[in-house]
Every structure is written in C-alpha cells, then in structure tokens.
Amino acid sequence: MKFTTRTLLAFFTTLASSLTMLSFTNALPIEARDVFVPRILTPTDGEIWLVGQLHTITWNVTNAPAQITNPVGKIMLRKGNRTLNVTLAENFDILSGITTVTVPDVCPGHDYRVVLFGDSGNWGPEFSIIMAGYGALEEPMVKQDHISMITHDNVD
Ligand SMILES: *[C@@H]1O[C@H](CO)[C@@H](O)[C@H](O)[C@H]1NC(C)=O
C-alpha cells in the first residue's frame, strides 16, 4: 500500500470514527446508571435523640433519577468516623423519603450520624443520642465491645 495523503486521510478518518463509536458504546452503561445520593434532611445537625424514642429520618427525594439501581433502602448508625453494625431500618422504599426508627440503646454520644444505603451510602449531619434522665453527655467505655464495625465502608 502506497501512503498518499488521501489514503492516510482515509485511514485516520476511519480510525477516528471507530474510536468515536468505541467511546460512545463505552460511555453508554455509565450514563444509563443513575446513582441516587439523596441528601439526609433529618436528624438535623445537633438534634438530640433519647434512647427508646421514636424518631423520623427523612431525606430529599426531589429530582430522584427515573431509574434507580437499588430502590431498597437501609439505614445504619455511624459514630465518629466509623459505621457501626447497628441497623436502624431496612427494606423500605428509598423513594419514600421517610422512615421511623426506635433509638437503639447505644452509649451516649454527640457524634452520631445516620447512613443511608441504597444506591450509595451517604450520611447526614452529626446528632446526639443520650439516655433519658442523663443531663450530661457521657461516653462510658462499656457497650462498645459488642458493636462490631463494618468494614465495607466505601464512601468517604
Ligand atoms: C430537595 O432537592 C431539591 C432539588 O435538588 C431542592 O430544590 C430542594 O430545595 C431540596 N429540599 C430540601 C428541603 O433541602
């Protein structure tokens, strides 16, 4: 084959259109996948929950993608920088935007967050869990031992 300007041009045009098609087909699955990362609205920053109380957790479902990969929600409890193996709610419709939970008997603390799992695993602002009748926030070292940590903490 003799490389004239014309054949070279034809060659690169073909190559370019193949690459375009390749990147287009590669891009499709990414664009079709809608990861729903709803913002948690309650508990709000600094809210106080008493052990045993019922509380609602809400998140923003406005403008949720039309197709969600995983519509089944699960909410876990996070303390400090660790997600605890404490499930507050599960098997609810993530598009409902609300679920009611009973505050678990965990050690008092002001650095709890709820983690909403579905498509993603995002958490809300810090709130407190305290025992009824306790004025101050104490963090005794008891009770922590039987709560194992989750290792598949994939979201920062
Ligand atoms: C919920 O999300 C929508 C769209 O993203 C936004 O306009 C609205 O202000 C949010 N609502 C709250 C209560 O944050």
Ligand SMILES: *[C@@H]1O[C@H](CO)[C@@H](O)[C@H](O)[C@H]1NC(C)=O
């Ligand atoms: C998590 O917090 C603990 C205690 O504050 C700290 O020692 C540890 O380095 C933190 N880990 C990460 C990954 O930030």
Ligand SMILES: *[C@@H]1O[C@H](CO)[C@@H](O)[C@H](O)[C@H]1NC(C)=O
């Ligand atoms: C989390 O807790 C559940 C039930 O309490 C238990 O079955 C499961 O093994 C625990 N998972 C981890 C990673 O410790």
